[in-house]
Amino acid sequence: MDITQLILDDHAEQRRLFSILEQIDHTDVEALTQVWDRLSAFLDAHAEAEEQFFYPELLKLGEGANDAEDGTVEGETEDAIEDHNKLRDAVKAVAKYPVGTGAWIEAVGKANVVNSKHMGEEERQGLTDFRRHAPVQLRHDLAVRFAAFEAAHITGVKPVNKDPDAYIEEHG
Ligand SMILES: [Fe+2]
Ligand SMILES: [Fe+2]
Numbered sequence: 001m002d003i004t005q006l007i008l009d010d011h012a013e014q015r016r017l018f019s020i021l022e023q024i025d026h027t028d029v030e031a032l033t034q035v036w037d038r039l040s041a042f043l044d045a046h047a048e049a050e051e052q053f054f055y056p057e058l059l060k061l062g063e064g065a066n067d068a069e070d071g072t073v074e075g076e077t078e079d080a081i082e083d084h085n086k087l088r089d090a091v092k093a094v095a096k097y098p099v100g101t102g103a104w105i106e107a108v109g110k111a112n113v114v115n116s117k118h119m120g121e122e123e124r125q126g127l128t129d130f131r132r133h134a135p136v137q138l139r140h141d142l143a144v145r146f147a148a149f150e151a152a153h154i155t156g157v158k159p160v161n162k163d164p165d166a167y168i169e170e171h172g
Contacts, residue, residue, distance in 0.1 A: 001143035002136070003054055004127045010046050010150075011119045014039065018112045026100040033099050036108065040091045041156030043115065047084040048157045049149045053142050055080060056171040058130050065129035067121075074168050076125045081164040083118035088159040090114045 017039040024031045055077050062073035069075030090111040097104035130139070 002139040003142040003146050004131050006143050006146050021108060029099045043091055044159045045150055045153040045157050049146050053146045057142060058126050059172045061133045062129040066124045068125045077168055078164040080122055080126060081162050081167050085161040087114050088161055
């Protein structure tokens with residue numbers, strides 16, 4: 001296994017769930033609620049799993065890839081943590097609106113935009129960087145921990161925003 005592949009697979013699943021939501025009639029509140037509950041729990045658990053198992057190791061081994069902020073692994077990571085905070089806020093904001101209303105659909109769309117922009121960056125920055133510099137055995141070991149964490153938090157995690165500078169200080 002490879003943690004970079006598990007992350008990529010999760011991203012595909014997130015895109016799939018957003019596209020499912022777009023294809024459910026807005027009056028089918030029950031189905032919208034069920035799919036969004038799954039997607040929102042998944043988005044929060046995925047970000048937390050990356051923060052626990054991926055980014056600390058990236059900070060140790062990475063050098064910054066492609067268009068990484070400041071061309072460094074610290075810039076790359078800081079940007080990712082900021083994006084995770086924005087995503088947690090966007091996910092939380094959806095709950096302010098009645099499911100299936102125009103405002104709800106708009107809020108889900110905003111979460112999709114934040115997540116989509118972040119995934120693209122993460123894939124060509126952090127994941128590229130880690131594939132270039134982390135040994136295969138480490139990628140396997142982290143994949144096991146990442147998969148176990150997500151399995152244990154299938155119904156989500158308590159979303160906690162992180163201070164990017166403090167995070168890099170702690171793990172860098
Ligand atoms: Fe991700
Ligand atoms: Fe991420």
